[in-house]
Amino acid sequence: MSKTGVEAALARGVEILDRFLPLKSWLLFPVLYSACVWAVRRVFDYRERIMAWQVWLDPEFVRTKPDDFILAFFRGHTALAGEYAGEIARGDVRVLRAAFPALYPVFGLEDAFLKALFKAEIDAADYRTIVVEFAARTARARDDIEPAAADPEFWKALVAIGAEAASLGLHLLKDEEVQDLIVGLIKGPVVLGPTVPPEA
Amino acid sequence: MGDMIPVSHFSARTRSAVVVLGLAAVLSAACLTDLHRAKRHYAEGRELAAALRTEEAISSWKRSLSESERACLRKPSAHSFTVKGLAEIQLGLWREAEASFLEAFGLGFDKGEAWAADAALAGLAASFEEIGLAAPALRIHAQILDRSDFKPALMFAAERRTNLVLAGAAGLETKERERALAALLKTLDRLVDRDFACGLYHYLHAQVDGHLGDLRRSYEEAVMARELGLPTAKIGRDNDNQLVYCYIRLAGALPAEDRAAFASAHAAWARKWGWRDDRTPAWKKE
Numbered sequence: 001m002s003k004t005g006v007e008a009a010l011a012r013g014v015e016i017l018d019r020f021l022p023l024k025s026w027l028l029f030p031v032l033y034s035a036c037v038w039a040v041r042r043v044f045d046y047r048e049r050i051m052a053w054q055v056w057l058d059p060e061f062v063r064t065k066p067d068d069f070i071l072a073f074f075r076g077h078t079a080l081a082g083e084y085a086g087e088i089a090r091g092d093v094r095v096l097r098a099a100f101p102a103l104y105p106v107f108g109l110e111d112a113f114l115k116a117l118f119k120a121e122i123d124a125a126d127y128r129t130i131v132v133e134f135a136a137r138t139a140r141a142r143d144d145i146e147p148a149a150a151d152p153e154f155w156k157a158l159v160a161i162g163a164e165a166a167s168l169g170l171h172l173l174k175d176e177e178v179q180d181l182i183v184g185l186i187k188g189p190v191v192l193g194p195t196v197p198p199e200a
Numbered sequence: 201m202g203d204m205i206p207v208s209h210f211s212a213r214t215r216s217a218v219v220v221l222g223l224a225a226v227l228s229a230a231c232l233t234d235l236h237r238a239k240r241h242y243a244e245g246r247e248l249a250a251a252l253r254t255e256e257a258i259s260s261w262k263r264s265l266s267e268s269e270r271a272c273l274r275k276p277s278a279h280s281f282t283v284k285g286l287a288e289i290q291l292g293l294w295r296e297a298e299a300s301f302l303e304a305f306g307l308g309f310d311k312g313e314a315w316a317a318d319a320a321l322a323g324l325a326a327s328f329e330e331i332g333l334a335a336p337a338l339r340i341h342a343q344i345l346d347r348s349d350f351k352p353a354l355m356f357a358a359e360r361r362t363n364l365v366l367a368g369a370a371g372l373e374t375k376e377r378e379r380a381l382a383a384l385l386k387t388l389d390r391l392v393d394r395d396f397a398c399g400l401y402h403y404l405h406a407q408v409d410g411h412l413g414d415l416r417r418s419y420e421e422a423v424m425a426r427e428l429g430l431p432t433a434k435i436g437r438d439n440d441n442q443l444v445y446c447y448i449r450l451a452g453a454l455p456a457e458d459r460a461a462f463a464s465a466h467a468a469w470a471r472k473w474g475w476r477d478d479r480t481p482a483w484k485k486e
Contacts, residue, residue: 076444
């Protein structure tokens, strides 16, 4: 396996996808990462899968949870408990309830697409920005992907990128390593960790 | 070779008839194949959904819809329109499903008319909700729940009605809220009685029990929901979170001797479900 080979394949992927999603570098990450996950799993109906995430983006049951469930969620998540320690101590359910519809799908339900969409904020432990950005960024993701999704060449390119990276040993990298590779290609240099057997 | 009759021996009319018959046979076989594939993809979608592989399930239903559309074009039949309607329902295309079931009824599927009516009502309720009119949507959901025998419409109405009532109850005074939730619970009890094997009804019951503070019942219903299967991965994950929430709250409130027995029973479930420990479902990364 060649890590540099995978990195080079993903770099070409970033370049190609950039043509379909101009000036939308934040959308490159979730789309390319999804392609990598599915390439490893040898799934070929990328189109349905990319578009399917919209179907269950924001389940309504999230908004109707009782206060005690919301408090338990914030207390039970180490990082969020730290960030919202003040609100939890004061029992300020109003603020926690307002943050819950953004944070529960990401950290409680672990939606892969949303985690990818907010990877920079998650890595920076900038949870309040996720809350502020959630509605606008998910709406933009829905809108911005539409023109590219209507172009059959976009899907062909996505399949080709995933297949090339897979053929070069993508499956031997951990999820986090693949994510770091892509982030590095989009935003700067990448630090590669040790390789391990596949988790996907 | 000497026994073979040259093609030129047949009249032009006979040759045309043979060609037409041949084409009909080929088209008929192709049509059967489309329908067969549509049914297979639909069944796959159901299996994938039961395994909480939602994205793959949606993908299968889209393929089922595409194959059934082809079958309906090539050789319209009650069967092909019914499969098309069912795939449309799984994709939330209620209006299209209504039209498909009406076609199926016209071609001899007796239940098609009733299913079309239920699909029309569900589509109407969804439209009301989209424009923010919760009250008429609630009335329609109630009507579906009272009268329908069509399971997809019943599941849709049960889920939507539960969400709308829970959302509305949040702004009510305590007594009014309890009354609204008690009425909802009665509806869900009826649904559970009618179809005990439907995991979604138990999940919804667990949610309402949680709102009423009946965490023991909520836990039990969530266990049943998990055992019976849920329609999407997100609902499945939310149900797991509900189980963990109830478990922690109940274990903390029980006397020591009961707590040990409860913890042991919960640990057995967690092992059965392949959880990493009694509070961490397998899908959780943190």
